[in-house]
Amino acid sequence: MKEIQVTATVQLFDDIDELPAQAKQLMLQAIEARKKAYAPYSKFRVGAALSLDNGEIITGNNQENAAYPSGLCAERVAIYYAGAQYPDAKVLSIAITAASSTTQVNEPISSCGSCRQSIAEYEQKQKSPIAIYFMGELGKVAKVNSLKDLLPLGFDNSFL
Numbered sequence: 060m061k062e063i064q065v066t067a068t069v070q071l072f073d074d075i076d077e078l079p080a081q082a083k084q085l086m087l088q089a090i091e092a093r094k095k096a097y098a099p100y101s102k103f104r105v106g107a108a109l110s111l112d113n114g115e116i117i118t119g120n121n122q123e124n125a126a127y128p129s130g131l132c133a134e135r136v137a138i139y140y141a142g143a144q145y146p147d148a149k150v151l152s153i154a155i156t157a158a159s160s161t162t163q164v165n166e167p168i169s170s171c172g173s174c175r176q177s178i179a180e181y182e183q184k185q186k187s188p189i190a191i192y193f194m195g196e197l198g199k200v201a202k203v204n205s206l207k208d209l210l211p212l213g214f215d216n217s218f219l
């Protein structure tokens with residue numbers, strides 16, 4: 060038996076103002092998208108903004124449903140829309156923000172497992188990393204340079 064170390068690198072910014080200008084703009088668009096989320100059940104609103112290599116910015120937010128599992132997270136709403144509209148474009152980066160009307164979300168909120176798996180598919184497809192910035196409503200912003208830092212040892216089509 061031998062043990063291997065799996066490491067992830069995360070950069071932490073004190074707040075949105077510490078981000079590089081383009082990343083801050085992307086996060087501001089994620090915040091605007093978050094405000095339009097449809098989250099009547101969880102009251103937990105999430106916004107995502109994607110920048111594409113063709114210059115487009117795609118936004119999405121969580122869309123809930125009375126049949127709970129039928130709803131979809133913000134990240135997947137946005138990335139599937141991008142995949143549907145611009146199948147040849149590469150996703151450069153994604154900004155994600157979450158806020159709740161029942162608690163103060165002031166820690167970075169990263170994506171759920173299904174969203175990580177979905178983003179991983181696009182990294183694999185485009186053969187280049189996607190930078191991900193994530194935050195709550197206020198406070199620190201975390202950044203990973205690749206989805207691989209959020210989903211080490213993931214499953215992809217190389218196993219099929």
Ligand code: THU
Binds near residue numbers: 101103121123133170
């Ligand atoms: N949610 C997202 O939109 N993205 C995530 O990565 C985590 C969870 C949404 C799903 C649901 O509408 C609400 O947040 C509470 O789970």
